[in-house]
Amino acid sequence: MKNNADSPTKKFQRNTEDFICEWCSAKVKGTGYTDHCPICLASKHVDVNPGDRASECKGKMVPTSAVYQGGEFTMNYECLKCGKEKRMRASGEDNRDILERLATSPAKRKR
Numbered sequence: 001m002k003n004n005a006d007s008p009t010k011k012f013q014r015n016t017e018d019f020i021c022e023w024c025s026a027k028v029k030g031t032g033y034t035d036h037c038p039i040c041l042a043s044k045h046v047d048v049n050p051g052d053r054a055s056e057c058k059g060k061m062v063p064t065s066a067v068y069q070g071g072e073f074t075m076n077y078e079c080l081k082c083g084k085e086k087r088m089r090a091s092g093e094d095n096r097d098i099l100e101r102l103a104t105s106p107a108k109r110k111r
Contacts, residue, residue: 013051023060031091036061036077038093041102045079057082066090066102073099 014032021028021037022044028037035050036043043061048054059081066075073090090099 011049013049015051015053033091035088036063036075036094038091039095041075041095041098043077043088045081045084057084061086063098063102065105066099068099068103073103075099075102 015030016032017030017034019028019030020026021040021042023042024037024040026037026039028034028039035047041063045055045057045059045061046053057079059079061077061079061084063075064078064085066073073094075088075090076085077088078085
């Protein structure tokens with residue numbers, strides 16, 4: 001099956017990419033699993049499926065909430081351009097203050 005936006009695959013594709021965050025200018029060293037900035041937690045809507053870089057949107061994805069369960073955080077994101085929502089696992093390098101604030105805040109961020 002061809003991997004493009006019209007025929008996405010569900011298989012994870014690991015991409016080790018360093019990047020500069022477009023929102024806070026942090027230099028981020030990619031691990032192959034890095035899908036957001038560990039400083040401001042912003043992400044960019046680049047994937048249809050994890051790692052495929054097939055999304056045409058390229059909008060800013062912001063964390064709207066977080067859940068702490070089983071010793072780790074999971075964040076819920078929303079794309080400010082197209083409205084797509086997705087969940088992302090936090091990493092040990094992520095800004096703990098923002099994660100805790102998201103986990104205890106009852107209000108969802110609005111566009």
